[in-house]
Amino acid sequence: xxxxxxxxxxxxxxxxxxxxxxxxxxxxxxxxxxxxxxxxxxxxxxxxxxxxxxxxxxxxxxxxxxxxxxxxxxxxxxxxxxxxxxxxxxxxxxxxxxxxxxxxxxxxxxxxxxxxxxxxxxxxxxxxxxxxxxxxxxxxxxxxxxxxxxxxxxxxxxxxxxxxxxxxxxxxxxxxxxxxxxxxxx
Amino acid sequence: xxxxxxxxxxxxxxxxxxxxxxxxxxxxxxxxxxxxxxxxxxxxxxxxxxxxxxxxxxxxxxxxxxxxxxxxxxxxxxxxxxxxxxxxxxxxxxxxxxxxxxxxxxxxxxxxxxxxxxxxx
Numbered sequence: 001x002x003x004x005x006x007x008x009x010x011x012x013x014x015x016x017x018x019x020x021x022x023x024x025x026x027x028x029x030x031x032x033x034x035x036x037x038x039x040x041x042x043x044x045x046x047x048x049x050x051x052x053x054x055x056x057x058x059x060x061x062x063x064x065x066x067x068x069x070x071x072x073x074x075x076x077x078x079x080x081x082x083x084x085x086x087x088x089x090x091x092x093x094x095x096x097x098x099x100x101x102x103x104x105x106x107x108x109x110x111x112x113x114x115x116x117x118x119x120x121x122x123x124x125x126x127x128x129x130x131x132x133x134x135x136x137x138x139x140x141x142x143x144x145x146x147x148x149x150x151x152x153x154x155x156x157x158x159x160x161x162x163x164x165x166x167x168x169x170x171x172x173x174x175x176x177x178x179x180x181x182x183x184x185x186x
Numbered sequence: 187x188x189x190x191x192x193x194x195x196x197x198x199x200x201x202x203x204x205x206x207x208x209x210x211x212x213x214x215x216x217x218x219x220x221x222x223x224x225x226x227x228x229x230x231x232x233x234x235x236x237x238x239x240x241x242x243x244x245x246x247x248x249x250x251x252x253x254x255x256x257x258x259x260x261x262x263x264x265x266x267x268x269x270x271x272x273x274x275x276x277x278x279x280x281x282x283x284x285x286x287x288x289x290x291x292x293x294x295x296x297x298x299x300x301x302x303x304x305x306x307x
Binding site: 017018073088098 | 269
């Protein structure tokens with residue numbers, strides 16, 4: 001399960017399961033996004049994990065997608081969605097990361113997950129000071145863009161960067177970040 | 187049937203209560219952690235408790251043990267809803283007094299089946 005495509009495939013299927021089960025919102029896998037990540041997102045809900053693997057799962061979405069998710073999740077009309085959105089996105093990230101963790105734990109030692117952290121805004125960057133491996137699964141959610149990013153740190157970063165070539169791009173956009181280019185605009 | 191939903195996430199409480207309402211269960215109280223859950227049960231008896239695991243102040247396992255230690259509440263079925271899916275986690279929950287376990291994400295059918303299972307037990 002150390003191969004990058006397997007990790008990304010696991011993350012992708014975990015995301016699809018959460019959206020299908022909790023929201024009845026089928027996701028379409030969007031075309032891969034090669035190179036540096038530069039996609040507009042206004043909501044980033046992150047859950048860290050540590051243990052056998054260390055890193056983050058981050059759900060990126062537009063405001064519109066986040067509002068739609070909140071509406072479906074809480075059963076409230078779209079126009080009534082207000083302050084509930086960050087918590088709802090945090091819960092989605094928690095379930096995606098938890099499902100991802102649970103699936104990996106079936107084939108390798110388990111990792112623990114953190115409480116979710118949610119960033120909402122129109123102009124922000126997410127920066128990692130250490131060498132990290134980043135890979136992103138872009139989706140189309142009924143016309144709205146949404147992506148789920150996997151960020152790994154630790155000893156496996158180098159091997160993941162090597163493995164992240166063309167094979168990983170079949171499933172998702174991916175790249176390795178070095179300390180001097182760890183900042184990625186999302 | 188009277189339900190108590192215990193979760194520190196107001197979003198998750200709302201999701202679970204919405205699910206219960208859709209299943210026809212409309213008598214639902216809520217609490218933000220185990221301590222508040224015990225207070226709620228002391229004030230208003232309930233027939234089924236649905237609780238999260240990870241909560242501040244008093245987590246779901248501590249809450250389940252406290253419910254089982256109280257003569258007035260020791261037979262109330264407890265359903266735990268959590269993203270923790272490891273077998274060791276589920277065993278720990280059952281040992282603490284949890285009656286049945288639901289791994290998130292869940293469908294309304296799963297909740298319905300688990301409620302019926304704990305009520306039959």
